[in-house]
Amino acid sequence: MIDKQKARERGRRWREANRGRDRELKRNYYHRNREKFLAKFRKEHFDSRMKLLDVLGEECSGCGFSDKRVLQVDHVNGLAGEKRLKKPSKLLLDVKNNPGKYQLLCANCNWLKYLDDKQQ
Numbered sequence: 611m612i613d614k615q616k617a618r619e620r621g622r623r624w625r626e627a628n629r630g631r632d633r634e635l636k637r638n639y640y641h642r643n644r645e646k647f648l649a650k651f652r653k654e655h656f657d658s659r660m661k662l663l664d665v666l667g668e669e670c671s672g673c674g675f676s677d678k679r680v681l682q683v684d685h686v687n688g689l690a691g692e693k694r695l696k697k698p699s700k701l702l703l704d705v706k707n708n709p710g711k712y713q714l715l716c717a718n719c720n721w722l723k724y725l726d727d728k729q730q
């Protein structure tokens with residue numbers, strides 16, 4: 611246990627003393643394993659999206675269409691000056707914390723809502 615702590619401390623000191631080299635090594639590691647990283651990111655993105663759809667009811671609030679490929683997360687009252695959350699994991703947290711703020715719409719219903727809002 612103590613050896614592990616010592617090793618961790620030694621690593622931390624080395625990284626502090628070799629900032630540029632540390633970054634370079636990490637960048638090289640990323641490029642050598644890029645496909646692995648991308649696959650991991652894609653899987654996390656997909657899993658979060660599936661959870662998001664599950665939480666929001668898995669069908670369009672406008673017409674009931676349930677093909678997951680075309681369902682989109684809609685801000686019920688628009689963005690209202692807020693920044694759009696692009697990362698599904700962050701969006702999922704916001705959806706869970708603010709029930710009623712979001713709904714699922716199919717691409718057609720979302721587009722029609724956009725056009726209706728624009729006319730008013």
Ligand SMILES: [Zn+2]
Pocket residue numbers: 670671672673674675715716717718719720
């Ligand atoms: Zn719809």
